Amino acid sequence: MGIKVAVLGAHGRVGSAIVEAVKEAEDLDLYATVDEGSQIEDIKGADVVVDFTTPNAVMDNLKYALGEGIHAVVGTTGFTPERLEQVRSWCQESTAHALIAPNFAISAVLTMAFAKQAAQYFESAEVIEFHHPNKLDAPSGTAVHTAEAIAAARKEAGMDACPDATDQSLDGARGADVQGIKVHGVRMQGMVAHEEVIFGTQGQTLTIRQDSYDRTSFVPGVLLGVRKINEHPGLVVGLDEYLGI
Amino acid sequence: MGIKVAVLGAHGRVGSAIVEAVKEAEDLDLYATVDEGSQIEDIKGADVVVDFTTPNAVMDNLKYALGEGIHAVVGTTGFTPERLEQVRSWCQESTAHALIAPNFAISAVLTMAFAKQAAQYFESAEVIEFHHPNKLDAPSGTAVHTAEAIAAARKEAGMDACPDATDQSLDGARGADVQGIKVHGVRMQGMVAHEEVIFGTQGQTLTIRQDSYDRTSFVPGVLLGVRKINEHPGLVVGLDEYLGI
Amino acid sequence: MGIKVAVLGAHGRVGSAIVEAVKEAEDLDLYATVDEGSQIEDIKGADVVVDFTTPNAVMDNLKYALGEGIHAVVGTTGFTPERLEQVRSWCQESTAHALIAPNFAISAVLTMAFAKQAAQYFESAEVIEFHHPNKLDAPSGTAVHTAEAIAAARKEAGMDACPDATDQSLDGARGADVQGIKVHGVRMQGMVAHEEVIFGTQGQTLTIRQDSYDRTSFVPGVLLGVRKINEHPGLVVGLDEYLGI
Amino acid sequence: MGIKVAVLGAHGRVGSAIVEAVKEAEDLDLYATVDEGSQIEDIKGADVVVDFTTPNAVMDNLKYALGEGIHAVVGTTGFTPERLEQVRSWCQESTAHALIAPNFAISAVLTMAFAKQAAQYFESAEVIEFHHPNKLDAPSGTAVHTAEAIAAARKEAGMDACPDATDQSLDGARGADVQGIKVHGVRMQGMVAHEEVIFGTQGQTLTIRQDSYDRTSFVPGVLLGVRKINEHPGLVVGLDEYLGI
Numbered sequence: 001m002g003i004k005v006a007v008l009g010a011h012g013r014v015g016s017a018i019v020e021a022v023k024e025a026e027d028l029d030l031y032a033t034v035d036e037g038s039q040i041e042d043i044k045g046a047d048v049v050v051d052f053t054t055p056n057a058v059m060d061n062l063k064y065a066l067g068e069g070i071h072a073v074v075g076t077t078g079f080t081p082e083r084l085e086q087v088r089s090w091c092q093e094s095t096a097h098a099l100i101a102p103n104f105a106i107s108a109v110l111t112m113a114f115a116k117q118a119a120q121y122f123e124s125a126e127v128i129e130f131h132h133p134n135k136l137d138a139p140s141g142t143a144v145h146t147a148e149a150i151a152a153a154r155k156e157a158g159m160d161a162c163p164d165a166t167d168q169s170l171d172g173a174r175g176a177d178v179q180g181i182k183v184h185g186v187r188m189q190g191m192v193a194h195e196e197v198i199f200g201t202q203g204q205t206l207t208i209r210q211d212s213y214d215r216t217s218f219v220p221g222v223l224l225g226v227r228k229i230n231e232h233p234g235l236v237v238g239l240d241e242y243l244g245i
Numbered sequence: 246m247g248i249k250v251a252v253l254g255a256h257g258r259v260g261s262a263i264v265e266a267v268k269e270a271e272d273l274d275l276y277a278t279v280d281e282g283s284q285i286e287d288i289k290g291a292d293v294v295v296d297f298t299t300p301n302a303v304m305d306n307l308k309y310a311l312g313e314g315i316h317a318v319v320g321t322t323g324f325t326p327e328r329l330e331q332v333r334s335w336c337q338e339s340t341a342h343a344l345i346a347p348n349f350a351i352s353a354v355l356t357m358a359f360a361k362q363a364a365q366y367f368e369s370a371e372v373i374e375f376h377h378p379n380k381l382d383a384p385s386g387t388a389v390h391t392a393e394a395i396a397a398a399r400k401e402a403g404m405d406a407c408p409d410a411t412d413q414s415l416d417g418a419r420g421a422d423v424q425g426i427k428v429h430g431v432r433m434q435g436m437v438a439h440e441e442v443i444f445g446t447q448g449q450t451l452t453i454r455q456d457s458y459d460r461t462s463f464v465p466g467v468l469l470g471v472r473k474i475n476e477h478p479g480l481v482v483g484l485d486e487y488l489g490i
Numbered sequence: 491m492g493i494k495v496a497v498l499g500a501h502g503r504v505g506s507a508i509v510e511a512v513k514e515a516e517d518l519d520l521y522a523t524v525d526e527g528s529q530i531e532d533i534k535g536a537d538v539v540v541d542f543t544t545p546n547a548v549m550d551n552l553k554y555a556l557g558e559g560i561h562a563v564v565g566t567t568g569f570t571p572e573r574l575e576q577v578r579s580w581c582q583e584s585t586a587h588a589l590i591a592p593n594f595a596i597s598a599v600l601t602m603a604f605a606k607q608a609a610q611y612f613e614s615a616e617v618i619e620f621h622h623p624n625k626l627d628a629p630s631g632t633a634v635h636t637a638e639a640i641a642a643a644r645k646e647a648g649m650d651a652c653p654d655a656t657d658q659s660l661d662g663a664r665g666a667d668v669q670g671i672k673v674h675g676v677r678m679q680g681m682v683a684h685e686e687v688i689f690g691t692q693g694q695t696l697t698i699r700q701d702s703y704d705r706t707s708f709v710p711g712v713l714l715g716v717r718k719i720n721e722h723p724g725l726v727v728g729l730d731e732y733l734g735i
Numbered sequence: 736m737g738i739k740v741a742v743l744g745a746h747g748r749v750g751s752a753i754v755e756a757v758k759e760a761e762d763l764d765l766y767a768t769v770d771e772g773s774q775i776e777d778i779k780g781a782d783v784v785v786d787f788t789t790p791n792a793v794m795d796n797l798k799y800a801l802g803e804g805i806h807a808v809v810g811t812t813g814f815t816p817e818r819l820e821q822v823r824s825w826c827q828e829s830t831a832h833a834l835i836a837p838n839f840a841i842s843a844v845l846t847m848a849f850a851k852q853a854a855q856y857f858e859s860a861e862v863i864e865f866h867h868p869n870k871l872d873a874p875s876g877t878a879v880h881t882a883e884a885i886a887a888a889r890k891e892a893g894m895d896a897c898p899d900a901t902d903q904s905l906d907g908a909r910g911a912d913v914q915g916i917k918v919h920g921v922r923m924q925g926m927v928a929h930e931e932v933i934f935g936t937q938g939q940t941l942t943i944r945q946d947s948y949d950r951t952s953f954v955p956g957v958l959l960g961v962r963k964i965n966e967h968p969g970l971v972v973g974l975d976e977y978l979g980i
Binding site for chain 3: 857858859861863865868869870871872873874879897898899900901902903904905906907908909910911912913917918919920921922923924925926933935936937938939940
């Protein structure tokens with residue numbers, strides 16, 4: 001018998017990819033799918049529910065699921081500190097656990113974690129992100145978060161600014177400055193979502209690069225959450241703890 | 246018997262690397278080396294002279310060499326249109342030929358040539374250059390030239406601007422704008438000089454990347470010039486013709 | 491009025507992507523689509539027909555199309571020298587032209603073309619290809635062709651073997667040997683189809699890399715063929731001539 | 736007052752680079768240099784000694800240094816388990832500590848550490864190493880160790896073999912097999928030493944790449960050892976503990 005998985009928002013782009021993945025996984029059973037036209041009570045009896053719905057719907061979903069003792073893996077956005085506190089208290093009253101993560105792409109989460117670990121050992125650090133040209137913001141939120149994490153690690157280690165003798169520059173040539181870390185955004189037809197972090201010191205560089213080739217790159221992270229949530233009590237925010245980092 | 250090569254500016258950083266390379270090449274003979282303390286007449290009898298000297302010295306050197314029927318491979322800077330015209334006329338009065346090139350790094354010259362050829366087939370094009378942090382200008386001159394060449398090829402083909410939906414951006418995130426082509430400059434301890442040109446269209450990208458790992462990357466281009474100059478009459482500017490591009 | 495385009499094999503994976511692309515292009519009109527259940531005569535009156543069908547069907551299709559004065563852009567496989575000769579003679583009797591290409595991915599075709607051009611200037615050359623793990627052959631046919639093209643260019647230039655001092659090696663560590671050029675095949679979950687050609691000489695390398703991110707990377711090449719076929723009389727095999735290389 | 740550093744093997748290629756680096760570092764004082772013609776007693780009074788000498792000399796050096804209460808940072812090779820045990824016991828009798836590491840290139844050590852951490856989250860993993868063509872062994876020892884570490888992490892996590900449908904292959908195309916992990920060795924004129932580890936799962940890859948651009952890439956790791964050795968009691972083997980990994 002596999003883990004009984006219910007999927008909320010099952011008709012959405014993300015939800016349907018998760019439904020497919022659960023069907024294909026030998027250790028998982030697709031127990032219920034819920035979307036407009038069906039009701040949350042259908043998940044009763046599941047082991048884990050996956051919620052990629054909307055900020056409007058997610059809190060009611062979680063209240064019900066945790067109340068029924070069903071673990072919840074959540075990729076829905078819009079969690080304020082107050083909402084997180086509410087979910088935390090529901091977990092305390094329940095035998096069920098919750099995982100809420102803004103990013104389920106394992107390669108992206110590891111890239112940021114490794115960047116934090118490496119930051120203090122290299123004088124230079126820059127971030128380049130590459131996305132399809134329909135993206136509205138530059139740099140990407142992930143790249144900004146990565147740069148902030150590097151900056152924080154450097155600050156904690158008491159490091160100086162990255163060396164840079166530039167004194168003659170075209171506007172924008174050196175990228176955006178995020179707390180002293182330069183971030184460059186490339187917009188390229190054909191690409192999907194890619195991030196590269198480069199660190200340099202004497203005679204060497206270290207490059208950590210993440211490539212998302214299609215829109216299903218969140219699937220392995222969601223399945224990891226489903227499989228391991230029984231080992232992570234209470235509310236966990238972000239995939240890091242699940243990745244042992 | 247190999248080609249008899251004389252090196253001017255033989256004690257300089259560049260010149261001494263060329264002296265080494267000529268000594269090691271089986272098909273080349275080091276005929277003479279000239280620097281402060283020795284005189285230009287020492288090159289008499291050489292087949293080819295290599296000049297990496299100074300703008301002050303180079304015209305006298307070329308007048309002498311071409312007058313003696315000695316081919317000249319020149320990496321010295323400071324050639325105005327007037328100077329080029331003068332060298333061209335010396336070549337016409339001589340059996341000797343001249344090659345004057347701003348860049349002898351074959352990989353860099355090919356990168357630009359391939360970028361020009363590819364430009365019209367891809368909606369998106371961007372340039373990223375990477376250098377050691379002591380570099381004073383950003384972007385590098387080579388990257389700017391590459392972007393200009395891409396922009397010219399796109400214009401000739403009647404192409405629209407690169408697609409870019411960015412409407413919210415940190416200053417500099419999208420790089421410097423060189424005639425509509427975005428150019429990003431990375432400054433990284435440990436790196437030397439590297440340039441990457443990325444082209445994108447539906448479902449695919451093409452990347453052309455050049456890495457210089459040390460300061461002798463001009464050597465193969467200079468030797469190519471020495472070996473082939475007898476096949477390229479008159480004055481040739483730039484290594485492209487020698488590379489068949 | 492745009493170019494009137496008919497698509498054969500319109501329900502297939504490739505054909506349907508071409509149908510989509512023709513619909514979206516402002517300068518192209520989707521004139522007819524043919525697949526099982528419809529008949530070839532529907533294309534009568536088109537300017538160009540695109541054929542991604544089967545070796546069994548393609549010759550009848552081409553006989554009809556060229557006989558009607560309709561240009562043909564063909565990605566169907568299975569063309570023997572005899573078949574090509576037959577198509578060539580049909581073209582001679584017609585005002586219509588034909589383009590038959592084994593590979594319409596522009597980035598892949600340019601990668602091979604640039605590799606050929608660069609080969610003689612670098613002592614070292616190797617090819618790495620990356621594909622999804624369901625691929626049956628290693629190395630990919632494209633990588634083998636690229637290596638053969640490099641080997642031929644080196645031979646024509648009278649070059650020695652690539653330098654390689656390896657005298658202690660695990661089986662397979664140095665890749666497959668294709669006429670003296672080492673080819674490495676990587677099989678990686680998540681990847682689609684990628685090829686990297688690396689050239690090296692003193693102090694520098696040149697890397698040409700092609701990434702296919704999804705299965706529609708042939709579309710821009712097909713549209714290029716449709717738009718330019720009236721400029722390329724007779725039978726043209728391969729996209730190179732259309733790319734000016 | 737900076738840390739007083741003595742360098743053994745100061746005239747060697749490695750030693751002289753360390754001498755340079757110590758001179759340039761504001762927080763370090765070059766206290767003594769020892770090589771043939773000078774004697775080990777010159778280091779008396781130093782805080783830390785750096786030993787890049789020979790297997791023949793290193794044990795006498797360590798006995799003296801640790802006996803004098805001088806910390807020792809050691810890159811010399813040839814340490815058997817017996818020798819390590821001996822050094823460990825000298826440390827126990829001393830107030831001084833020892834760091835013995837086979838690899839001081841921080842980027843290489845981090846690459847292996849991150850590869851271990853990431854391994855269990857990706858179905859596919861392969862290693863590509865790139866070196867100058869004078870290298871005698873393929874794959875490099877570092878690449879083999881990296882592959883072994885990945886294989887061990889996969890085994891511990893109970894993972895299946897990397898997916899690979901290849902059923903038709905040129906000899907060597909899929910690389911060397913190191914405990915189920917494919918390792919590819921590229922030999923390229925112009926390159927120095929580079930290693931790339933690629934991990935893949937659904938829709939994404941993670942790449943960790945290390946580039947050594949010159950022969951001084953061990954310097955930052957040695958200086959890190961010198962600066963932190965007073966915080967790491969006893970004998971520490973390998974730089975990992977110093978890097979917090």
